[in-house]
Amino acid sequence: MIPLMKNAFLNEYQTKEELAKFILHTDKFSIDKKCAEFEKTFAKFHGVKEAILYNSGGSANLALLQTLKNLGKLKQGDSIGFSALTWSTNVMPIIQLGFQPVPIDCEPTTLNVMSQNLVDRLKEVSIQAMFITNALGFAGDLQNVQSICNENNIILLEDNCEALGTELDGCKTGTFGSMSTCSFFVAHHMSTIEGGMIVSNDEEFAAMARMVRSNGWDRNLNSIQQHHIRAKHEIKSEFVAKYTFYDLGYNLKPTEITGFLGLQQMQFLKDNIKIREKNFYTLESTVKTNPDLVDLDRSHISLLSSFAFPVLCKSKKIRDQYLSQFAGAGVEIRPMIAGNIQKQPFYGKYVSDFYDLPGTDSIHECGFYCGNYPELSENDLETLSSCLSKY
Ligand SMILES: Cc1ncc(COP(=O)(O)O)c(C=O)c1O
Helix, strand or coil: CECCCCCCCCCHHHHHHHHHHHHHHCCCCECCHHHHHHHHHHHHHHCCCEEEEECCHHHHHHHHHHHHHHCCCCCCCCEEEEECECCHHHHHHHHHCCCEEEEECCECCCCECCHHHHHHHHCCCCCCEEEEECHHHCCCCHHHHHHHHHHCCCEEEEECCCCCCCEECCEECCCCCCEEEEECCCCCCCCCCCCEEEEECCHHHHHHHHHHHECCCCCCCCHHHHHHHHHHCCCCCHHHHCCCCCCCCCECCCEHHHHHHHHHHHHHHHHHHHHHHHHHHHHHHHHCCCCCECCCCCCCCCECCCCEEEEEECCHHHHHHHHHHHHHCCECEECCCCCEHHHCHHHHHHCCCCCCCHHHHHHHHHEEEEECCCCCCHHHHHHHHHHHCCC
8 A cells, every 4th residue: 555645754753752752851832932943944944034833734824814904915805816726725714704716727737827827817807816826846937927916916925835845946935925824734745743834024924923823912922023012002011911912813823842843844854855856756757658647847847845746647537547547556546636626515605706717627637646755665666657657
C-alpha cells in the first residue's frame, strides 16, 4: 500500500522525541514564546515583515478576510474572485462574511488561475479582491496576475496552503499578494498537526490579524500598538485593557505545541522540498512518455514545492482506467483538491450566481492525485511509475 501520506512529521522519530521532552519540561502551553519564535522564523523564510500563527489554514483564511473587513478594506457585498479549483475553507469565509464569491476558471495545463483567466472574468464582472489558490505545489503566472490586480485596484490574496516553498523567478509564492495563508495540517509540506499562518508586509494588517485571532483583544500586540489602540479608545488602566474587545474576532489561537513543532519542522523544510521535487521529476518523466496523460506545464515555475503528484488524463474515460490501475496496485489516490467548488453541495445552498468553468471542469473530471513525500522508497517510485505508464 502506498498511502497519500506516511508520517505526520518530517524526521518523525526525532520530532516526536523532541516534542515529548518539550511537553515534559514546559510550563506554558497556551500561545507564547514558541509561537512568536515560529512566526519570526517563518516570516524570515518568506522575506516578509510579519507572520501570524493560527490553529489551522482554514482559520488563517477566515481571519484574513475578517481582518480586511475590520480595516474597511473590504465591505459587505464586495465581490471576491477565487480559484475555482480550491479547498472549501478558501471559499466558505467569502460567503460567511457576506461577500459575493466569483469563481475564476483554472487552466488545466497548470491546474491554476492564469492571468488570462482573470482577464476573461473581469470582462463580465468587477471584483474588489482576488483570493487565488496556488494549487498542488503549482501556481499561475503570479507576476502577471499581480500586475492586473494593481491596474484594477484589486487586493491580491494568496492561499498558499498547497505551495509552501514554490518559487517563480526566485520569488516565493505567498509573497505576490498583499497577504497570504499557509496550512500545517499533516500531509502538507510540513506539519504542526493542525496549524496555519498568514504572512504579510503590512504591519497595520498584521496587528488587526492578531486581534482577530484572539477574541478581538489587544494582548498579542506589541506595546506601541497597544498604546495606540488604547489611546484611541480612551482605555487607561491595564485592569480594563485586558478585557476590552476592540473589533470582531474569534478564538483561532495556536498552542505552544504548534509553535514548537513549527520551529522543529522548519529545520528540515528546505531539504525536504528538494527530495519531493526529485520524486516529482522522476514521476513526471514517465508522464511525458504516456499519450493518455497531460504533461503539466511548469515552465514558469523555478522551484516546484510538491507534496502530491497530480495526474491529468486526456478524458474522463481514460481517468477511470487509471483510477483502477492505481487502486489495483494499492496506491491511495484522491480527487483534485475539492474539484470544481461550484459543484459542492454547500456552494449551491448559499450562492445563486454560477459561471461556466470549462478548464476547472476538465480538471475535476479527468484528474486525481497520489502522495509525494520523502519516505517514498525506490520501490514505491517504481510502482507509481508503472501505474503512470500507458494503460
Ligand atoms: C488550498 C487549501 N486551502 C486551505 C486549506 C485548509 O487548511 P487546514 O486543513 O489547515 O485548515 C487547505 C487544506 O488542505 C487547502 O488545501
